[in-house]
Amino acid sequence: MTTITINEVGLRDGLQSLSTVMPTAAKQRWIDSAYAAGVRHMEVASFVPARLLPQMADARQVVAHALSYPDLVVTVLAPNLRGAQDALDAGAQRIVAPVSVSTAHSLANVRRTPQQMVEELGRMCQLRSDTGRHGVQMIAGMSVAFGCTRQGDVPLADLCALTRQVIEAGCDLVSLGDTTGYANPGQVAQVIQAVRGIAGERLRAAHFHDTRGLALANSLVAVQQGIVELDASLAGLGGCPFAPGASGNTVTEDLVFMLQAMGHDTGIDLQALIDSRQVLRDALPDEALYGAIARAGLPLNYRGIA
Amino acid sequence: MTTITINEVGLRDGLQSLSTVMPTAAKQRWIDSAYAAGVRHMEVASFVPARLLPQMADARQVVAHALSYPDLVVTVLAPNLRGAQDALDAGAQRIVAPVSVSTAHSLANVRRTPQQMVEELGRMCQLRSDTGRHGVQMIAGMSVAFGCTRQGDVPLADLCALTRQVIEAGCDLVSLGDTTGYANPGQVAQVIQAVRGIAGERLRAAHFHDTRGLALANSLVAVQQGIVELDASLAGLGGCPFAPGASGNTVTEDLVFMLQAMGHDTGIDLQALIDSRQVLRDALPDEALYGAIARAGLPLNYRGIA
Numbered sequence: 001m002t003t004i005t006i007n008e009v010g011l012r013d014g015l016q017s018l019s020t021v022m023p024t025a026a027k028q029r030w031i032d033s034a035y036a037a038g039v040r041h042m043e044v045a046s047f048v049p050a051r052l053l054p055q056m057a058d059a060r061q062v063v064a065h066a067l068s069y070p071d072l073v074v075t076v077l078a079p080n081l082r083g084a085q086d087a088l089d090a091g092a093q094r095i096v097a098p099v100s101v102s103t104a105h106s107l108a109n110v111r112r113t114p115q116q117m118v119e120e121l122g123r124m125c126q127l128r129s130d131t132g133r134h135g136v137q138m139i140a141g142m143s144v145a146f147g148c149t150r151q152g153d154v155p156l157a158d159l160c161a162l163t164r165q166v167i168e169a170g171c172d173l174v175s176l177g178d179t180t181g182y183a184n185p186g187q188v189a190q191v192i193q194a195v196r197g198i199a200g201e202r203l204r205a206a207h208f209h210d211t212r213g214l215a216l217a218n219s220l221v222a223v224q225q226g227i228v229e230l231d232a233s234l235a236g237l238g239g240c241p242f243a244p245g246a247s248g249n250t251v252t253e254d255l256v257f258m259l260q261a262m263g264h265d266t267g268i269d270l271q272a273l274i275d276s277r278q279v280l281r282d283a284l285p286d287e288a289l290y291g292a293i294a295r296a297g298l299p300l301n302y303r304g305i306a
Numbered sequence: 307m308t309t310i311t312i313n314e315v316g317l318r319d320g321l322q323s324l325s326t327v328m329p330t331a332a333k334q335r336w337i338d339s340a341y342a343a344g345v346r347h348m349e350v351a352s353f354v355p356a357r358l359l360p361q362m363a364d365a366r367q368v369v370a371h372a373l374s375y376p377d378l379v380v381t382v383l384a385p386n387l388r389g390a391q392d393a394l395d396a397g398a399q400r401i402v403a404p405v406s407v408s409t410a411h412s413l414a415n416v417r418r419t420p421q422q423m424v425e426e427l428g429r430m431c432q433l434r435s436d437t438g439r440h441g442v443q444m445i446a447g448m449s450v451a452f453g454c455t456r457q458g459d460v461p462l463a464d465l466c467a468l469t470r471q472v473i474e475a476g477c478d479l480v481s482l483g484d485t486t487g488y489a490n491p492g493q494v495a496q497v498i499q500a501v502r503g504i505a506g507e508r509l510r511a512a513h514f515h516d517t518r519g520l521a522l523a524n525s526l527v528a529v530q531q532g533i534v535e536l537d538a539s540l541a542g543l544g545g546c547p548f549a550p551g552a553s554g555n556t557v558t559e560d561l562v563f564m565l566q567a568m569g570h571d572t573g574i575d576l577q578a579l580i581d582s583r584q585v586l587r588d589a590l591p592d593e594a595l596y597g598a599i600a601r602a603g604l605p606l607n608y609r610g611i612a
Contacts, residue, residue, distance in 0.1 A: 149605075149606065151606075152605075152606040180605075182605045182607070184564060184567035184568050185526050185564065186567075187567075211602045212560070212563060212598050212599050212605070213522060213560040213563070213564075213598030214522060214563075214598075216520060216522065216523045217522045217523045217526045217564060220491050220523045220527070221526070247598070254518075254519040257519070258490060258491065258519075258523060261492075262490050262492035262493070263492060292517065292518050292519030292553070293518050296487065296517045299453055299455075299518070300454075300457075301453055
């Protein structure tokens with residue numbers, strides 16, 4: 001059995017799609033409760049202009065709070081050099097640059113073609129080195145790696161070519177993102193095998209959405225294929241603007257349940273994680289909270305840490 | 307890629323747990339619309355006393371309607387010899403006898419110990435032979451094979467011992483049932499391997515519940531392990547009286563989406579299957595309908611039959 005790192009991305013990918021802006025104090029409580037439950041990797045903010053994403057206007061304060069936990073690995077998203085500069089200034093330990101494999105999605109998301117984004121990633125990696133922040137990890141977040149709501153299929157050849165380029169640009173890690181909830185388990189196995197042939201040990205992480213109910217099955221196959229870090233969001237927060245009513249990211253507590261029931265180690269106290277949903281009920285009373293294990297409760301014979 | 311048989315069990319396992327009794331005409335419409343979508347295996351009724359399960363009082367009529375489709379394989383559940391006699395009289399082509407691996411569950415479900423149920427199954431198989439109905443398949447439905455809400459763990463040794471006994475009793479097929487939604491994917495692989503060592507080719511089918519969100523991941527592993535027939539229920543109908551608010555059986559349309567997106571063949575037109583949920587909305591307006599693909603819609607690049 002394997003140790004799997006759970007990267008809680010609700011504070012970034014979950015909150016950015018909500019119309020409600022979560023107050024900074026609530027974000028801090030969320031970090032506190034996730035940490036108390038044993039979560040040691042969190043993606044806590046995006047460094048983007050506040051006029052574009054008011055939900056992330058307090059990114060610097062949120063990162064500062066997360067950094068008050070010495071053993072918490074703090075990741076942020078930065079779509080460009082300016083964001084990377086801000087992220088480095090704030091003290092983030094890992095910076096994700098979203099590199100979309102689909103040109104249509106890339107232009108909509110970061111107003112750059114994939115090629116232009118690779119060049120920007122190169123500048124971000126250079127900045128990291130120039131500022132002597134060699135410990136900061138630069139992550140290429142390969143968006144819409146499994147299909148795109150704008151262009152449909154995303155050819156594996158395109159993903160492989162772009163993976164070569166982001167590695168040449170200097171990234172430390174590659175994460176495969178099913179941004180649109182299009183991935184299926186057979187494809188996940190195939191894509192990981194192909195990308196590992198290019199990225200080798202740099203491919204450690206994957207990011208799934210539950211839009212079409214396959215987040216756990218896809219996460220399972222990712223683990224079968226050697227992925228050791230999975231993104232997820234408490235209560236599946238996030239949603240997808242293209243799929244009204246559908247849940248968003250992989251539900252963290254359901255993922256932890258599946259992995260720990262199988263004997264994998266996530267270091268997380270599942271009951272404490274389930275209880276931490278109270279932070280969301282308090283701060284986002286109008287949002288739907290997803291998740292099966294929170295509703296059904298743990299089995300009588302559950303042997304996880306909880 | 308494999309041909310996977312989807313056995314729609316909503317008419318039996320879905321309806322039996324609802325307080326509402328679905329009118330016979332609506333059941334017939336459900337069969338019609340499922341057949342029109344390409345479903346060729348359905349478990350349509352239980353042969354039990356109407357005073358215990360009024361939802362199944364019209365079992366004979368429902369079976370007769372299903373048999374009007376010559377290429378539809380019609381399965382029913384029968385908990386005892388009397389039920390098997392009625393099922394044979396009605397013309398059912400496959401009869402499932404529920405054999406619980408947990409004594410506590412077996413007593414609650416069929417008022418017999420597992421041992422007594424094996425003996426009853428022996429009598430049911432004998433009846434099938436005595437009446438010359440050699441084409442009728444007798445299926446041992448191994449209930450709570452992955453864990454029990456009453457006793458917790460269900461030792462694999464108990465399941466293996468009981469599997470030997472049901473085969474000696476004369477059953478043709480063995481189906482592994484996660485009656486309580488306790489199974490996890492690692493366990494599913496382990497259990498299938500162990501039971502196949504005893505049942506061989508008789509182990510073809512599995513039955514999962516989505517109580518804790520793992521129905522699709524468990525179904526995926528079952529297929530990886532050579533299972534070629536999966537039970538599921540339209541809109542996840544069923545629920546579990548021990549897990550309020552949790553969804554019930556594997557959602558048929560989500561299972562079909564996963565399998566067909568992976569390239570497996572189920573013979574089902576997914577969009578037609580999704581559209582057939584209208585039968586449930588009309589006949590059961592107060593019931594929650596589950597399922598991700600019906601909410602989110604098919605991906606742009608979906609290549610199933612639909």
